[in-house]
Amino acid sequence: MASAKAPLVAVTGASGFVGSHIVNELLQRGYRVRAALRDPNNEEKVGHLKAMALAPTCRGSLELVSGDLLAPGSYDAAFAGADAVIHTAAVVEIMSVSDPQKEIVDPAVLGTQNVLNSIDKVGTVKTLVYTSTILAVQSFNQDEGHTFNEADWNDWSTIENGDPYGFAKTQAEKLLQSHAQGKPYSVRVINPGVILGPVFCKAHTKASTVLVRELLFRNPMANYLSSFVDVRDVAKAHVEALERPGAAGKRFLVVSDSPCMCTTDLGPIAEAGCPEYVTQATPKYSSFVFSCLGALSRLPLLGPLVMSEFQRRACQTQVNFSNSLAKEVLGLQFRPLEETVRDSARSMVEGGYVKAKLKQSAP
Template identity: 30%
Template structure:
């Protein structure tokens, strides 16, 4: 059973890439979805090479512990990706973001502990690293940096708050119960989309191409390719020496840098001219994700991420 793993949120943009790469490597995968009867969640997964013999799809509800138990039983490893990602305004933050993120994470970790899982990789986010206005202005943000919960409350930034509280509760659980967990903190994740639905990051790119002038001051810290995020998960799972948090961006950059590159590559679109420094005080860094680089990850550069993302959007008819 050592190569049997569970991927929660397996139908999402990152999850689909992870399931694809795990199957490619010979793993037997249990992918979880919200609705087994929804083709947009299941069909693309069933089309992967190896899926007919080594993929099982389970329907779970993050707030229903028993539904998670069935998916995790008999697995050596768990990749916990399932968590709502909404950066637009929400009506009911507790119900829409906080409960599924925090209680859902604890339910998955509890099921993993009970099932004797050897390692859980938790997908956190740079949203549990930034916004962090009290971080020293002369120090490049790294894995020691945590999002400021009070700042999030004051500014109604419910998504960063949900990711930060979920990750903190995961670390507390691991310490109390003796569960081996390791965390990946991806930036703005983009690239060619396998799943039929776009994630929040790709919607952001579509809006930018349509002329949206939002600068995502409290949300952006750098871009990263779907494939690299999936590879990061596999690297920290397979490398037993990997521990703690892993910032996962091709570089720490400003949204202004990203928008300027999109405008340069795609002059035919109505990309707005944004200020260069859209994230006040954020120090840029080429090698911020040193921990993952030391594990052998070679990040796809921003230019290629944008090109593959935009071409993918065109192919699928999103733009």
């Protein structure tokens, strides 16, 4: 049980894959946690959070409250009296949606404005940690070979070129950085790569970990190049950023030490880490089909219907990031990707969320 004097931290998107790991990290460190989500009565979304609060390793306490990004004022109660806010809630979707402005950009930008307004209203918050992404940092208009760092901003993505998510997260982070100027709280921003690692519930297998699920199902997977990171390291990054005064005003690229790779390169990593399961990385497009689609996508009018410019570039561009600031200021050591993929797969199977095909054991 947390001491009554323990700092109170409100977490938005607390039921999500990242939010849940942040709640767990805070509870283990003895914080009073107010977990905000849209429906605190939905047992499928909160069962695992309640279990964390009952675990023997929990030194903190948990309160479940409601909050909706698109309802102005809806975080006022969640943030009342809070010492800190960790804002993770967003719609995470890099594939196409029917109305990107409404479905992706508005929850990120209007939602962040609503969160900031509630923080201003309650007046007790001293620290705000925001979950951004590497997609608010990387741009496809940089020279090849450029290593992105915290000084870079994504000024390439737009709704029209097919990256509403990168556009939305960049706009939301810029809004937050400028709104926070001169406020009585300090801001710290975490920019993670594609996040994998252990899941707490079935819904988490549909987050970015869907890549590992597809390996276990041996389904075709979206092929794109990216940098990956373990969700436990991402959660730790948020809480270290919250606790360390040296993190104030900074953004941190949080990616593992593994180089940028294609999603299908996760196949051999899963095979080595989980030799007991049959896994297979099947790209959604073979290289022949991909080059045909790439050529068609350059045609006027028809092109964007075949493949967006973002999709084409994301499959072809090697993008490198430096994680040295996160190591230096937040004291992070990143887990090897082999461990991340293995624990992701095992948590899905052992939790009963994915039925893996077991390899025949030798007679």
